[in-house]
Amino acid sequence: MPNSVVLLNVHANRIDAELQIPLVELQSAWGHAVNDSSAGLVERLGPQLRAYMKMHIHPQSPDGRFWTVSVGKLTVHESQNPINGVYRELTAQVQMMPPSGEDVRQFTFHYDVVLHQVRTHKILVSVRQDWESGQLVEAEPVQVGTISLDIVNDRILPLPINLASGSPWTGLTAMIKLGTQHIAEGTDHLLFLLVLLLPAPLLVVGKRWSRFGGVHYSLRHILLIVTAFTIGHSLTLLLGAMGWVRLPAQPVEILIAVSILVSAAHAVRPLFPGREAWIAAGFGLVHGLAFASTLANLQLDMGPMALSILGFNLGIELMQLLIIGLAIPWLMLLSRTPTYRIVRLTGAFLAAIAALAWVVERITGQPNFLTKGVEQVASYAPYGLGVLALMALLLSWRMKRANQLPVL
Incomplete structure (x- = not known):
């Protein structure tokens, strides 16, 4: 039997819930042909649906006072199942506000939408997001209980909800972890920066990349590029997360792939020698918009959002610096050898190649074998780093040994 799902997003002073209700069950309970005639359902019966749900949703604080409930946006979803055929579902956004001074983390959930008539129905209640306890929408929802008919006593028992106490520190550390995870899995973001850094230790002679420019030159150049990229993506991460700047996801993702293509061309022949920091900052603005979409989807209040921007950005920088710190020493060592050109x-x-494959995928909306291959190869990155280190050490040793041999 299809069940209802209630997903709770816990905020400091309210709970936002998403209800997912199968229309076939709702039709049996409510008496209206919502499943047989689902086309234009919200336009036809929206006010009646909201009034019906409010009658059957009653969160109650420990002191006996009931919360204020308001039903917002309603959406009908339809999918095709090869076993059960067409499945239609109503999604409702509900806001539940406790009385003044009451804790949102402890209440009794009286809920019997559909269940008051369809006695075999079940309601699965889960926490989808609880920022203060470190539970984010990126993770799997945590189930807190099930509401169903008590067959022995023939009554519907409310669900007691008592969420563990959280803190802003827990939310901040969860966002740091999310930032590190996001950049570690963001192959395109890291690839742009690493390819832009490939020629960073080299001097430009006659519009071509030449010899190693020295440790001081290389470190200064690399630091400028990384800092510029950080400033660029941090700015748009802030603006995008706060909702002040928004761009559609598709052009942003395409521009990220183009940024890799530009950095690859620059690694072959210098296109903008000495101005890499400006390019890194410019494309960093684009990458930051992609980062911001993750935070915007959390729909946090102002205080948690400010800490989330800080933590998420800090996580990105820590992972970014770790990966660059592990790769750059070997690239600098290799850049002293003739093999570095190869x-x-x-x-x-x-x-x-990866950038072109991503451009095609993001324009068409269809994955291709190249992008799938890139993701598979990326999973072996730690082994690739080990090979890079061994190659750098071996070639440096051979070159040093050759330079020490006497001339016959």
């Missing part, structure tokens, strides 16, 4: 061109070529 490494640089190979890296640029592979990055360009």
Whole structure:
């Protein structure tokens, strides 16, 4: 039998709930042909549906006072199941506000939408987001209980909800973890930066990449690029998360792939020598918009959102610096050897292929075998880093040994 689902988003002073109700069950309970005639359902019966749900949703504080309930946006979803055929579901956004001074984390949930008539029905209640306890919408919802008929006593028992206490520190650390996870899984973000850094240790002579520029030159150049990228994506992360700047996801994702293509071309031949920091900052603005969509989806209040922006950005920077710190020393060591030209061109070529594959995927909306291959290869990145380190050490040792041999 299809069950209803209640997903709770816990805020400091309210709970936002999403109800997912199968229309076939709602039709049996409510008496209206909501499943047989689902087309234009919200337009036809929206006010009546909201009034019906309010009658059957009654959160209650421990002191006996009931919460204020308001039903917002209603949406009908339809899917095709090869076993059961067409499945239709109503999604309702509900806001539940406790009386003044009452804790949102402890209440009794009186809820019997559909169940008051369809006695075999079940309601699965889960917490989808609880920022103060570190539960984010990115993770799987945590089930807190089930509402169903008590067959022995023939009554519907309310669900007592007592959520563990949280803190802003827990929410902040969860966002730091989310930021590190986001950049670790963001192959395109890291690839842009790493490919842009490929020629960073090299000097430009006659519009071509030349020899190693020295440790001081290389570190200064790398620091400028990384700092510029950080400033760029931090700015748009802030603006996007606060809702002040919004762009559709598709053009942003396409521009991110284009940024990799540009950095790959620059790694082959200098397109903007000495101005890499400006390019990193400019494309960083685009990458920041992609980061911001993750925070915007959390729909947090102002205080938690401010801490989330800080924590998420800090997580991104920590993981970014870790990966760059692990890769750059070996690239600098290799850049002293003649073999680095092959490494640089190979890296640029592979990055360009990946970028073109992402552009096609993000324009068409269809994955291709190249992008799937990139994700599979990315999972072996730690082994690739080990190979890079061994190659750098071996070639440096061989070059040093050759330079020490006497000339016959």
